[in-house]
Amino acid sequence: MTFKVGLLGLGTVGSGTAKILLDPAGRHPLVKELEIAKIGVRSLDKPRDIDLPATCFTTDLEAIVTDPDIDIIVEVIGGLEPARTLMLKAIENGKHVVTANKAAVALYSDELFTAAEKAGVYVLLEAAVGGGIPVIEPLKQSLCSNKINRITGIINGTTNYILTRMKNEGGDFGDILADAQALGYAEADPTADVDGLDAADKIAILAALAYGGRVDRAQVHSEGIRTVAAADIAYADSLGFVIKLLAVAQRCESQPGETEKLEMRVHPTLVPNDHPLASVNDVNxxxxxxxxxxxxxxxxxxxxxxxxxxxxxxxxxxxxAALLQVEKGSNQTGTRSLDPLLACSHQHECQVAPISETVTRFYVRLIANDQPGVIGFVGTCFGNHGVSLESIVQTHRKDGSAEIAVVTHDVQEGKFRQAMDELIASKEQINDVAAVIRVL
Amino acid sequence: MTFKVGLLGLGTVGSGTAKILLDPAGRHPLVKELEIAKIGVRSLDKPRDIDLPATCFTTDLEAIVTDPDIDIIVEVIGGLEPARTLMLKAIENGKHVVTANKAAVALYSDELFTAAEKAGVYVLLEAAVGGGIPVIEPLKQSLCSNKINRITGIINGTTNYILTRMKNEGGDFGDILADAQALGYAEADPTADVDGLDAADKIAILAALAYGGRVDRAQVHSEGIRTVAAADIAYADSLGFVIKLLAVAQRCESQPGETEKLEMRVHPTLVPNDHPLASVNDVNxxxxxxxxxxxxxxxxxxxxxxxxxxxxxxxxxxxxAALLQVEKGSNQTGTRSLDPLLACSHQHECQVAPISETVTRFYVRLIANDQPGVIGFVGTCFGNHGVSLESIVQTHRKDGSAEIAVVTHDVQEGKFRQAMDELIASKEQINDVAAVIRVL
Known part of the structure; x- marks a missing residue:
């Protein structure tokens, strides 16, 4: 039984996909049953190292998604449009869709999954989060018996590469970003990566799967790594932490009767050295x-x-293809009924808590006037707002000022910010808030 | 659509299973569609904290596996018999089987999967390897596009707990085993765990899935951790390694035309500190x-x-249940066709290479007479058999003898053993081979 695949895009991921499909030896026998029927490309003139007849290639992507012979569309062109329109048209035409497009899925999941449910087709997206790491299917299928309480991910390779090098080399963000761009680990416009937007797309997708409700991408709080200084990485190290860009989707504690809410946030974080995430380095x-x-x-x-x-x-x-083979083999006569673990059929929207309500620890680095009582003042400001401190260290700087590094206990972000406002208001004591970074 | 589950066994895993099924809130909506129809137990008199009517419980396990109302049998009684017979009878009666029984699956996979294929039912076993870690389904479904080259696992919690404590406390195997037994981390008869037999069962299962062929459990080479000494853990540490009990299933390099073979082995191993497996501690x-x-x-x-x-x-x-829902929803009329990724339909047997053909690095600790030329003698013996050395360190012991720690480069085990035989034969130079441990 052969299944026909229409491939939209032949860039990095598209070429990789074609190579697997054309080299089935040593893989699951079902790979042999997949046939690349059409490949949609931008230009027919570019030389390709893919061993397929010229008739397979076309620049008419719409003709692929409406081709009655094609069973499964693979969308790997990326970006929002025309990816969204092409996927919707493929779905309308009864085709299953496989996509690696986290931005389009994060933004248009509502539209895509509603259309897919109506048309009785699957939209699968394992490649949209964590590249080759199996995580979407395990969440849908292998962990489906669980009540998920928290997902914490290092899900952007570029920022993890930069932070790993900053730690190993003691270098500054700007220099290492420039080098990463030269080496191809960061894009010419690094915004989506370094400002946490790509990680926010991905955690919105993971949360929707884990918590069985749609997540409004706009409500994911995201902070990037541009402000992470070499000094903070060194401080973190001396305190037993590494700094990682984490994406977090967490069930908030709720009282009976209260609507359940999620914390959805992306930000640099001090991760304890003995946490399994601490040793995830480079582009992993x-x-x-x-x-x-x-x-x-x-x-x-x-x-x-x-x-x-x-x-x-x-x-x-x-x-x-496996599910289609089951269908064909068992002589189905009714409408297709979708596998409830693989299809995304949830309709409700998850409530996201405002960032001021989230609870976490904080690391703060302050530059203060080196005068008697400054440590006491800092302690009092935090205490006034119910912020309890885990550690506080003062060191003297060459310029005569004092550097104070504070780690708080768990505190609601709103209260913490009030304490910080009070600290900053006192210009004669505190010169600068050099860093505020959350702590896992 | 409700699916009826027959549970064989209400021990640790059985009780955990019943608790999830009776508490569907916050889990996938499909959990609500599962009903525990019968639970097979050894005695009806034992008090249970499971909220089900007394009529659910029976000591007649055979009546459960032949009950026409039941769709899915969960086998969590463990051990070889009557587990094997009950599973086969369930399959014969057209029931799907879920099992956590690595020993029975490793030994009887041939019989179980042949029967399951014939009857058109699934035998799933995610719980048989790695407890709660999703690994069986990810191997079957999420990595099915890959040619797998090697699987390296820490898949026995008891031995990992003992080795972690030996490293942290500098203690000896015997003392820590006794303590682990007192704490419930090791069984009264620890043989299956500490001698590597449990890990061998599990790696045989993983290899069958990864390489698409059956693996003869008897051909898995296994060595346990009884001989790992505190001294070797300390040496390993000074060389930048930790000692872990690893289970390895690896595709051997083969020439075109040669039958492909697998290396299948379980043994203590020096793992480099920067390898992701090195920081997997305790019962993880x-x-x-x-x-x-x-x-x-x-x-x-x-x-x-x-x-x-x-x-x-x-x-x-x-x-x-998800697949059964698809079947029922889409009005199937033919015989059931099994999902080719979830069913285990491979018929051929994987060839396993004899341990003498496997290639790895070795760590050796020798006790030698402290006399001139002994290091040269050791180097020559290895050199005579083509064993190239990565490092060699000699230290003097209080009793006047010398301790020599050697790490080899990759070498075929047969050649390495020949070199060791030559070393041992020379009684006037080498007093004792204190340790031989493979290196990752």
Whole structure:
């Protein structure tokens, strides 16, 4: 039984996908049943190292998504449009869709999954989060018996690469970003990565799967790593932490009768050295999931790249082909009924708590006038707002000022910010708030 | 649509399973569709904290596996018999089977999967390896596009707990084993765990899934941790390694035309500190998978316990229920066609290479007479058999003898053993081979 695949895009991920499909030896026997029917590209003139007849290639992507012979569309062109329109048209035409497009899925999940449910087709997206790391299907299928309480992920390879090098080399963000761009680990416009927007797309997707409700991407609080200084990485190290850009989706504690809310946030974080996420370095990603009754599990691996991402894309294609084979083999006569674990059929929207309500620890680095009583003043300001301190260290700087590093206990962000406002208001004591970073 | 579950056994995993099924809030909506129809127990008199009517309980396990009302049998009684017979009878009666029984699956996979294929039912076993860690389904479904080259796992919690404590406390195996037994981390008869037999069962299962062929459990080479000495853990530490009990299933390099073979082995291993497996401590498990094109991915989490194992058991039940819902919803008329990614239909047997053909690095600790030329003699013996050395360190002991720690480069085990035989033969130079441990 052969299944026909239409491939939209032949860039990094598209080429990787085609290579797997054209080289089935040593893989699951079902790979042999997949046939690339059409590949949509921008230009027919570009030389390609893909061994397929010229008739397979076309610049008419719409003709692929409406082609009655094609069973499964693989969307790897990326970006919002025309990806969204093409996926919707494919769905309308009864085709299953596999996509690696986290931005489009995070923004248009509502539209895409509603259309998919109506048309009785699957939209699978393993490659959209964590590249080659199996995490979407495990969340849908292997952890489906759990009540998920928290997902904490390192899900952007570029920022993890930069932070790893900053730690190892003691360098500054700007220099290492420039070097990462030269080496191809960061884009010419690094905004989506370094400002946490890409991680926010991905955590919105993971949260929707884990908590069974849609998540409004606009409500994900995101802070990037531009302000992380070499000094803070060194301080963190001396305190037993590494700094990582974490994406967090967490069930808030709620009273009976209260609407359940989620904390949804992306920000640099001090991670204790003995936490499994602390040793995830370079471009690797990892997703740490806490659930009841499973406890703590982690998925680790390469978060990007042609091969890893294509591995996930083809896995999705195979999962759909397997279900189509079951259908055809068992002589179905009714309308297609979708696998409730693989289809995303939830309709409600998850409530997201405002960032002021989230609870976490904070690390703060202050530059103060080196005068008697400054430590007492800092302690009093925090105490006035119910912020309890875990540690406070003062060091003297060459310029005569004092540097004070504080780590708080868990505190509601709103209260913490009030304490910080009071600190800052006192110009004669505190010269500068050099850093405010959350602590896991 | 309700699906009826027959539960065989109400011990640690069985109780955990029942608790999830009776508390669906916050989990996937499909959990609500699962009903515990019968629970098979050894005695009806034992008090239970499971909220089900007394009519649910029976000591007649055979009546459960033949009950026409039951869709899915969960086998969590463990051991070889009557587990094997009950599973086979359930399959014959057209029931799907979910099991956590690694020993029975490793030994009887041939019989079980042949029967399941014939009867058109699933036998799922996520809980058999790695407790709550999703690894079986990810291997079957999320990594199915890959050619797997190597699986390296810490898949026995008891031995990992003992080795972690030996490292942290500098204690000896015997003392810590006794303490682990008192604390319930090791069984009264610890043989299956500490001699590597449990890990061998599990790696045989993982290899069958990863390489698409059956693996003869008897051909898995296994060595346990009884001989690991505190001195070796200290040496390993000074060389930048930790000692872990690893289970390895690796594709051997083969020439074109040669039959492909697997290395299948369980043994204590020096793991470099910067390897992701090195920081997997206590009762945690982790499975490190290398494939093409995915690269290196790792699955980490709790390898045992009531909650984690039950999480995996119920996930399997839900996966079967999801497929049954598709069947019923789409009005199937033909015989059931099984999902080719979830069913284990491979018929061929993987060839396993004899341990003498496997290639790895070795760490050796020798006690020698402290006399001129002994280091030269050791180097010559290894050199005579083509064993190249990575490092060699000699220290003097209080009793006047010398301790020599050697780390080799990659070498075929057969050649290494020949060199060791030559070393040992020379009684006037080498008093004792204190340790031989493989190096990752």
């Amino acid at each position: 990603n990892a997703i740490f999931v806490e659930g009841n009754p499973v406890g703590k599990v982690m998925f680790f691996g390469p978060g990007a790249g042609s091969g890893p991402t294509a591995s996930a894309v083809v896995a999705d294609v195979l999962n759909i | 498990n982790a499975i490190f998978v290398e494939g093409n094109p995915v690269g290196k991915v790792m699955f980490f989490g709790p390898g045992a316990g009531s909650g984690p194992t039950a999480s995996a058991v119920v996930a399997d039940v839900l996966n079967i």
